[in-house]
Amino acid sequence: MKKVIMCSADVHEKNISVAIAVHREASVAKDYPYTMKGRQKLLSDLKTLAEKNQADRIVVVYEASSLGYGFYDDCRTAGVECHVLAPTRMAKSAQDRKRKSDRWDAKKMMELLRGHVLAGNELPSVWVPDHQLRDDRELVRTRIDIGEKKSAVKAQVQMLLKRTRAKRPPEFKNWTLAYRAWLKKIELPVGTRTALDSLLRQLCHLEEESDQMDAVIETLSQTPRYLKPVEALQKVKGVGVFAAIVYLTEMGDLSRFANRRKVGAYLGLAPACYESGEASDRKGHITRQGPSRLRKILCQAVWSRVRCDEQERVVYERIVSRNPKHKKIAVVACMRRLGILLWHKGLEAKAAA
Numbered sequence: 001m002k003k004v005i006m007c008s009a010d011v012h013e014k015n016i017s018v019a020i021a022v023h024r025e026a027s028v029a030k031d032y033p034y035t036m037k038g039r040q041k042l043l044s045d046l047k048t049l050a051e052k053n054q055a056d057r058i059v060v061v062y063e064a065s066s067l068g069y070g071f072y073d074d075c076r077t078a079g080v081e082c083h084v085l086a087p088t089r090m091a092k093s094a095q096d097r098k099r100k101s102d103r104w105d106a107k108k109m110m111e112l113l114r115g116h117v118l119a120g121n122e123l124p125s126v127w128v129p130d131h132q133l134r135d136d137r138e139l140v141r142t143r144i145d146i147g148e149k150k151s152a153v154k155a156q157v158q159m160l161l162k163r164t165r166a167k168r169p170p171e172f173k174n175w176t177l178a179y180r181a182w183l184k185k186i187e188l189p190v191g192t193r194t195a196l197d198s199l200l201r202q203l204c205h206l207e208e209e210s211d212q213m214d215a216v217i218e219t220l221s222q223t224p225r226y227l228k229p230v231e232a233l234q235k236v237k238g239v240g241v242f243a244a245i246v247y248l249t250e251m252g253d254l255s256r257f258a259n260r261r262k263v264g265a266y267l268g269l270a271p272a273c274y275e276s277g278e279a280s281d282r283k284g285h286i287t288r289q290g291p292s293r294l295r296k297i298l299c300q301a302v303w304s305r306v307r308c309d310e311q312e313r314v315v316y317e318r319i320v321s322r323n324p325k326h327k328k329i330a331v332v333a334c335m336r337r338l339g340i341l342l343w344h345k346g347l348e349a350k351a352a353a
Contacts, residue, residue, distance in 0.1 A: 002055065002056045002057070003022060003023040003053050003055040003056075004023055004055055004056075004057045004058075004059060004117050005020070005021075005022060005050045005053070005055045005058040005059070006020070006021045006059050006110065006113050006114065006117060007019070007020045007021075007042075007046055007058070007059070007060045007061070008027075008060075008062070008106045008107070008109035008110040008112075008113050009060060009062040009071070010062065010063070010102040010103070010105040010109070011062045011065060011071055012034060012067075013034060013067065014033065015031055015033055015034050015038075015102075016031070016033075016034050016038065016039070016042065016071075017029070017031050017102035017103050018030050018031070018032065018042065018106055019103070019106040019107055019109070020045075020046070021110060021114070022049065022055070023053075023055075024114075024118070027107065029103050029107075039071065039074050040074075043074065043075065043078045046058050046060070046080065047078075047080075057081065058080045058081060059080075059081045059082075059083070059113060059116075059117060060075050060080055060081065060082045060083070061082070061084075061085055061109050061112070061113050061123065061125075062082075062085065062109070063084070063085050063086075063087050063090075063109070064084050064085065064086055064126055068134070069084065069128055069129075069134070072128055083123050083125040084125060084126050084128055085109065085112070085123065085125055085126070086125065088289055090109075090112070090124050127252060127253070127256060129252050132225070133252055136220065136225075136249050137249045139213075139217065140217065140220075140245055140249045140250075141293065142213065143210070143213040143214070143217060143242070144246070144293050144296075144297075146206055146209050146210050146213060147210065150203065150206045150207065150210065153199055153202050153203045153206065154175065154203065156199055157183070157196065157203070160192065160195060160196055160199070164188060164189075166186055166188065168182070169182065180200075183196065183200060184197075184200065214242070217242060217245055218241060221241050221244070221245055226245065228349045228350075228352065228353045229244070229345075229346050230244045232345045232346065232348060232349035233247060233248070233342050233345050233346060233349075235345070236338070236342060237304075237308055237309040237312070238301040238302070238304035238305035238309065238312075238338075239301050239338075239342065243300070243301050244342075246293065246294060246297045247294060247297065247298075247339075248346065250293060250294040251266075251294070251343070254343055254346045254347050254350065255347065260340045263339060263340050263343045264336050264339065264340065265287070265289070265290075266290045267290050267294060267295065267298070267335075267336065268287050268289040268290040268291075268292070268295060269287075269295070269332060269339065270286065270287055270336075271284060271285065271286055271287075272284035272285060272287050286332060294339075295335065298335040298338055298339055299331065299335055301338060302316075302331055302334045305334070305338065306334070312334065315333075315334065315337070316330050316331075316334055319333050319334075
């Protein structure tokens with residue numbers, strides 16, 4: 001067997017702490033600055049080490065983080081094999097959590113890498129999207145973030161009114177034009193009035209930004225990359241353009257999922273499993289792994305489907321009837337059904353294109 005150069009990196013904003021090993025030899029710890037020159041120096045050192053030891057393969061691993069896939073791109077550009085590991089799928093003992101340091105993290109990742117290279121163990125790696133999908137995700141996630149900020153400001157307005165004991169007239173529904181006009185005219189102490197006016201201006205600005213982003217997302221949905229899949233997903237009741245785009249950008253390549261179980265697991269809507277010894281088939285709460293943004297969108301779509309789709313309402317009520325005190329179970333079940341249905345629709349659209 002030819003030698004392999006292995007490198008596990010704990011990547012941070014200012015530095016990279018790495019453990020480098022040649023095949024079965026002990027690893028060596030090093031530090032590099034997280035700059036263009038620092039990353040190039042690391043990759044250059046790995047290539048020099050490979051030439052010195054006549055190794056035909058270099059493998060790098062690091063944990064996924066808020067820094068994105070920049071280091072992954074650097075490795076691939078340099079012709080180096082790289083894997084991005086999912087922190088949530090890496091088993092950590094209580095001792096590991098108490099012994100947290102950059103070099104310790106690099107050492108633990110090196111153990112996983114050795115098992116993969118030398119024994120064929122599976123790496124807990126994530127799927128890396130292409131550059132276009134990353135760019136589309138930035139756009140869609142910004143729109144989601146604006147929506148969350150709008151909800152937060154509305155909640156602040158409601159709490160301010162409760163603190164001042166101002167009651168909404170019963171003839172006005174929340175956030176209608178009449179309700180907003182009442183908010184602007186209501187008599188309040190000077191400080192409270194100023195605070196409320198500030199919140200209303202913030203809400204107005206966020207709504208303008210939301211409208212602009214919706215227009216951009218509408219344009220994105222008409223591009224060749226998304227046109228057919230979005231049209232297919234919109235045929236499902238309760239799913240609009242925005243929900244379809246969120247689903248497609250967060251899921252990425254739909255063909256990478258082998259079956260519906262894989263889809264449910266990725267969405268974090270599969271139940272946790274507790275089976276050991278005589279205790280078998282014990283299921284817990286859902287894992288909540290995967291994109292939380294997508295679960296929120298699925299939840300909103302499910303409530304829309306329950307209201308407007310008779311078949312979905314029957315399914316929802318049937319599940320609720322089993323345990324009326326835990327209606328959330330029915331919502332989660334419908335979310336999983338919807339996520340899998342959209343997966344099938346997306347695959348069919350891709351096959352027909």
